[in-house]
Amino acid sequence: MTRAMTIPALKAAWKTPLARAESRRPLAGRLALVAAALVAVAVAGLGESAGPVLAAEDEPVIARQEWSFSGILGHYDRAQLRRGMKVYFEVCASCHGMKLLKYRNLGERGGPELSPQEVKKIAAEFEVLDGPNDEGEMFERPAKPADAFKSPYPNDQAARAANGGALPPDLSVIAKARGIPSHALFAPLAWARDILSGYQEGGPDYIYALLTGYRDEPPEGFELAEGMQYNAAFPGHQIAMPPPLSDDLVEYDDGSPQTVDQYARDVAAFLMWAAEPKLEERKLLGIRVFVYLLILAAILYLAKRRLWARVPH
Numbered sequence: 525m526t527r528a529m530t531i532p533a534l535k536a537a538w539k540t541p542l543a544r545a546e547s548r549r550p551l552a553g554r555l556a557l558v559a560a561a562l563v564a565v566a567v568a569g570l571g572e573s574a575g576p577v578l579a580a581e582d583e584p585v586i587a588r589q590e591w592s593f594s595g596i597l598g599h600y601d602r603a604q605l606r607r608g609m610k611v612y613f614e615v616c617a618s619c620h621g622m623k624l625l626k627y628r629n630l631g632e633r634g635g636p637e638l639s640p641q642e643v644k645k646i647a648a649e650f651e652v653l654d655g656p657n658d659e660g661e662m663f664e665r666p667a668k669p670a671d672a673f674k675s676p677y678p679n680d681q682a683a684r685a686a687n688g689g690a691l692p693p694d695l696s697v698i699a700k701a702r703g704i705p706s707h708a709l710f711a712p713l714a715w716a717r718d719i720l721s722g723y724q725e726g727g728p729d730y731i732y733a734l735l736t737g738y739r740d741e742p743p744e745g746f747e748l749a750e751g752m753q754y755n756a757a758f759p760g761h762q763i764a765m766p767p768p769l770s771d772d773l774v775e776y777d778d779g780s781p782q783t784v785d786q787y788a789r790d791v792a793a794f795l796m797w798a799a800e801p802k803l804e805e806r807k808l809l810g811i812r813v814f815v816y817l818l819i820l821a822a823i824l825y826l827a828k829r830r831l832w833a834r835v836p837h
């Protein structure tokens with residue numbers, strides 16, 4: 525008896541504010557809101573293509589690439605990470621450090637997943653400074669899996685001195701530190717669009733575009749400063765990094781093409797893993813949360829039906 529009394533009372537209490545809200549924002553109003561959001565997203569999409577037109581030739585155009593790690597089910601391609609690692613060690617490591625990584629990270633789950641022997645072998649190729657020993661002196665020894673990646677230069681000044689004054693940035697998290705630049709006017713809309721569409725690959729898209737963006741000759745009328753290279757993807761188009769890649773530079777043993785295009789793709793994927801080593805775990809957790817919420821919603825719906833079954837409403 526009490527139950528039958530309280531539930532309709534509850535219902536009445538619920539209905540009044542709900543009904544009031546309904547009348548304040550009728551269906552047409554809500555549809556208009558959704559339409560406005562869609563237009564915003566579409567304009568953001570336009571922003572990307574309208575940007576270069578608005579900003580003449582100054583805005584670099586960077587195309588989106590296909591990556592195995594994009595989308596809800598995205599995951600790294602182990603073979604690609606290993607190839608990218610090889611490109612990094614054989615080419616980029618002579619100028620760029622990755623000091624946030626340890627050699628042992630290369631053997632962890634979700635990455636290139638090298639065997640402990642392979643990790644030891646790679647680490648042992650580098651000499652690191654250790655000490656002091658019993659005589660109070662520092663000494664060099666082969667690196668161990670627990671050591672951080674060895675940087676090519678002892679400090680930033682030495683790095684600049686060796687590169688004509690330009691500093692080759694540490695590449696540990698470069699894939700997160702860079703993205704596809706958009707015209708300032710459209711930037712907030714572009715962010716909204718990227719969040720809604722789940723786009724997170726701006727970093728590797730930029731790195732790929734940068735590594736394949738060198739041109740032998742700058743376009744007519746472009747003044748290139750001494751020692752600089754023309755690059756279509758780099759902001760301002762003048763970069764101090766000489767083109768690091770050329771065909772057949774790095775030997776692949778899995779039959780993948782030994783081209784600049786493939787090297788650029790592989791090393792961009794490797795840098796993405798370095799910047800986000802837990803990407804696979806994160807995406808898997810997202811799926812689990814979705815499934816959990818779906819099951820919870822179903823149970824709550826069934827419980828609601830049962831509770832209200834004998835109440836006229």
Ligand code: HEC
Nearest residue numbers: 615616618619687690691692693698762763764765768791
């Ligand atoms: C000969 C030395 C050298 C090599 C080899 C080299 N780089 Fe660079 N890199 C530089 C320098 C110098 C800069 C800074 C350029 C500037 O500020 O104009 C740079 C800048 C960069 C940047 C940052 C661009 C930006 O948006 O600021 C990235 C990314 C990069 N290099 C990636 C790579 C990758 C990947 C490789 C290997 C395939 C590589 N580099 C090989 C010297 C090098």
